Amino acid sequence: MSLTSAYQHKLAEKLTILNDRGQGVLIRMYNIKKTCSDPKSKPPFLLEKSMESCLKYINKKFPNIDVRNSTQHLGPVHREKAEIIRFLTNYYQSFVDVMEFRDHVYELLNTIDACQCHFDINLNFDFTRSYLDLIVTYTSVILLLSRIEDRRLLIGMYNCAHEMLHGHGDPSFPRLGQMVLEYDHPLKKLTEEFGPHTKAVSGALLSLYFLFVRRNQGAEQWRSAQLLSLISSPPAMINPANSDTMACEYLSVEVMERWIIIGFLLCHGCLNSNSQCQKLWKLCLEGSLYITLIREDVLQVHKVTEDLFSSLKGYSKRVADIKESKEHAITNSGQFHCQRRQFLRTAVKELETVLNDEPGLLGPKALFAFMALSFIRDEVTWLVRHTENVTKTKTPEDYADSIAELLFLLEEIRALVRRHIKVIQQYHLQYLARFDVLVLSDIIQNLTVCPEEESVIMSSFVSTLSSLNLKQVDNEEKFDFSGLRLDWFRLQAYTSVAKAPLHLHENPDLAKVMNLIIFHSQMLDSVEKMLVETSDLSTFCFHLRTFEKMFATTLEEPTMLRYTIAFPLICAHFVHCIHEMCPEEYPHLKNHGLHHCNSFLEELAKQTSNCVLEICAEQRNLNEQLLPKHCATTISKAKNRKSMKQRQAPRKGEPERDKPGAESHRKNRSLVTNMDKLHLNLTELALAMNHVHSFSVFEHTIFPSEYLSSHLESRLNRAIVSLAGYNATTQEILRPSELLAGVKAYTSFIQSLAQFLGTDASRIVRNALLQQTQPLDSCGEQTVTTLYTNWYLESLLRQASSGTIVLSPAMQAFISLPRDGEQNFSAEEFSDISEMRALAEILGPYGMKFLSENLMWHVTSQIVELKKLVVENMDILVQIRSNFTKPELMASLLPQLTGAENVLKRMTIIGVILSFRAMAQEGLQEVTLSVFELACAAGVSCDIDPALVAAIANLKADNSSPEEEYKVACLLLIFLAVSLPLLATDPSSFFSIEKDGYNNNIHCLTKAIIQVSAALFTLYNKNIETHLKEFLVVASVSLLQLGQETDKLKTRNRESISLLMRLVVEESPFLTLDMLESCFPYVLLRNAYREVSRAFYLNRLPASSH
Secondary structure (H helix, E strand, O other): OOHHHHHHHOHHHHHHHHHHHHHHHHHHHHHHHHHHHOOOOOOHHHOOHHHHHHHHHHHHHOOOOOOOOOOOOOHHHHHOHHHHHHHHHHHHHHHHHHHHHHHHHHHHHHHHHHHOOOOOOOOOHHHHHHHHHHHHHHHHHHHHHHOOOOHHHHHHHHHHHHHHHHOOOOOOHHHHHHHHHHOOOHHHHHHHHOHHHHHHHHHHHHOOHHHHHHHOOOHHHHHHOOOOOOOOOHHHOOOOOOOOOHHHHOOOHHHHHHHHHHHHHHOOHHHHHOHHHHHHHHHHHOOOOEEEEEOOEEEEHHHHHHHHHHOOOOOHHHHHHHHHHHHHHHHHHHHHHHHHHHHHHHHHHHHHHHHHHOHHHHOOOHHHHHHHHHHHHHHHHHHHHHHHHOOOOOOHHHHOOOOHHHHHHHHHHHHHHHHOHHHHHHHHHHHHHHHHHHHHHHHHHOOOOOOHHHHHHHHHHHHHHHOOOOHHHHOOOOOOOHHHHHHHHHHHHHOOOOOOOOOHHHOHHHHHHHHHHHHHHHHHHOHHHHHHHHHOOHHHHHOHHHHHHHHHHHHOOHHHHHHOOHHHHHHHHHHHHOOOOOHHHHHHHHHHHHHHHHHHHHHHHHHHHHHHHHHHHHHHHHHHOOOHHHHHHHHHHHHOHHHHHHHOOOOOOOOOOOOOOHHHOOOOOOOOOHHHHHHHHHHHHHHHHOOOOOEEEOOEEEOHHHHHHHHHHHHHHHHHHHHHOOEOOOOEOOOHHHHHHHHHHHHHHHHHOHHHHOOOHHHHHHHHHHHHOOOEOOOOOEOHHHHHHHHHHHHHHHHHHHOOEEEEOOOOEEEEOOOOOOOOOOOHHHHOHHHHHHHHHHHHHHHHHHHHHHHHHHHHHHHHHHHHHHHHOHHHHHHHHHHOOOHHHHHHHHHHOOOHHHHHHHHHHHHHHHHHHHHHHHHHHHHHHHHOHHHOOOOOOOOOOHHHHHHHHOOOOOOOOHHHHHHHHHHHHHHHHHHHHHHHHOHHHOEEOOOOEEOOOOOHHHHHHHHHHHHHHHHOOOOHHHHHHHHHHHHHHHHHHHOOOOOOOOOOOHHHHHHHHHHHHHHOOOOOHHHHHHHOOHHHHHHHHHHHHHHHHHHHHHHHHO
């Protein structure tokens, strides 16, 4: 074939287009195979029972299906022909694409044979690589086609429906059907077809021999050669890393294995005639048990080759070679690759450290970075496909080592290259413009023969390179050398045909300098493509079970935890799987990438937050040892030390309590405590979570720190609730002050980790504590606000209402009365000033508002009942209000009142609740005024309680007018005033000077009377002072009439009850002592105080004498 026709055939262009097209067709075949193998995604027609007979008929008669005379067999197809056409068109056209691709491939292969092209990976790298890639891609397409079990049904059913709809079959069907039949046994047919191409294929493969042998060296040979080491020869550290075949240095071994295995499988004739082909083939068979066709679809090398060669005559020796190689691979390949992975861990780590320290070395040593990436990628992909497929092995440990460190190093090298791309560009631009172009010019001038077409191409190389200058890098101009690289590809094709005037193999210097120029040009405009070519690990997208297992294994090794971030980073590679010919895959691949990235980061964040919270718990335990309650024993021992010595020696069996800080004393540093292990794990996990600020996965930007923040916030919320120790059964809960100390221990430790974890610790703490001030947190779980609100209402206030707990104004706390088996806690430990302040600090203004609202609900429920009692006694109360100064009439009216004790009891309950609320508000006032000055209004008391007014206003009265409601409020005060004397009969109504209150909490009545009346008359817009004066008058008259009572039982605690009048005036901002003096002489109060005091001290005398 003449040179002119070689130009016209455009071999380089066709190889480029067909390789890309072939990848698309291959992915479509893979997608059809995957879709049809899954019942969920399989075409519905293939699963319907009504179609079973049709499918059997089509499968049996394929491809000669008589549609017109087979209506009885194809009736269901006829009914759904339009739907079948719509659903199966893409499938059918994909099979047509395979047929057309096959036609173009064979046309091109025949043209290449006719041109007698010379292939040498070391010289015409792009030409040879494209040729071998095309053969492997085509073979993979055919093998995958033969693995689609429903291929006949899909093609046959579509054609039947097409003929029924249009009156004739699809024009492509006869050839397509015949092709499908021919490739039922694909390898047999392929070997027949590739027989004429044996010379070209074997020549291309033989050029790989020395490269493949060199790249298949073991770890010891790599170590001896100090592979990838920049510091092995310090004087040569800044020398450019060059090679005669730059692209071969980072060419994937997996790709070469695929070329060799498939190439010799198709063109096996040369194995018996050429010893070097045989050596190369055997070396390749000893390296791997499986090679990848596409994604997770593999070729079981030895089985497939043995099955084919066993059916051929004269191949018994080759079958023996296969068995021997298989045994060698099973025995040695696992350990061989395990040792290489071990070497790469240390070598690449050293390389990354040096380049990170001196990024300027990325200029001359860029090749080392891409070699390292390629070597790691080869080892990882080998391990993945063999771990997935090798189920039984005598040395499972060779397949079980952690891959995380290698993945991490791969990501580190990629990040380094991206970060310092300007350094790489500046160096290689100068290399191209000041060295490469000069060398190329000299070589071109020394060529003995240079045809016009080749001369034009080479002149364009020189002019392109000569125009480069450093300002282009500084100005961040976009470089594009794709035209130069395509021209070099063309030149390789022109100079590799037999009759070319200029042969590339006769001018190796031209090939060497051009290969160098191509690499340098890629460093200017295709660094990202180079990274994908050398380090793409999107294969994990199709080996997800192995990927997850590797991640889980890494999490189990504490020393590997820092490398776990590599797994979510690898998910960013999945985007490289997509191909424009198969857009329907995109959503699935995107879901896989995002789902696994999320799950990995979620697990890492979970592990990190667990570790942080465990350390927090330890810190809280240490902090808990410093609480004041624990020093009582120490103080007691110190105080009584001398007396203890005099009395008796301490018991031998009594354990000695360690003092706080004892845990820090170590006799041996090698002893590892639980805290040491937790800190080590946290250090490793923090390095992982804080390794990258953000990265992208399928156009989504991922922030690892946000995952950690979310988990920490959620865990901190749960931890704070668990710290409270609430037990609904036993009604036990931690004291607010102790909970506050624990929360402070947690938050202070988390805030100390802010920079370490790379998260906004203040925001985490702030959000968690803010959520705890709400009834429910963001997950819908109960918070400490709800727990403490429920506990104070159900435990403390309920028992205060029943009289087992008393409010002591002297102690400003509720105190427990000494009664057996009625409560399991000491009320003063939960209600004194310090506890109320701690409660306010934990719950905050929002939480205290929630507590207040719940308290008000209980108050209003009591007010509703009080109103009912007033309504029941309405007529009598009206008469009493008019005649309270008439003793004779009052004597007859008072016995007619019903529920007077109930009124006093309910009003006392209201007083207890309002007193507790006032204490809580005081605690909030202390906290807000000292900590949050801007919130000075929070917790400040008012003369009229707005919350109580709002709560009463929300009560809906049935069919009652405002006038009637006002009347009920007035009569309620009258009811209370005339009922006060009844309290004197209760033995618990004695005023305790020590507590400054009564044992039945009736001193709380005063707060209830004043606040409820103020709220009611504010609501009805009436004068509060006037009505309280009326209450004072009626109550005074009632108590004065009690002085005339002769029954001692009814006047048992008359003096104590009289003191309530003084308490009412002290409680109210609307009343004064002068008002009281006008209706209840102060001398009576003075006498009452004297009598109460005398009785109190008389009761204590016997105990003192005893």
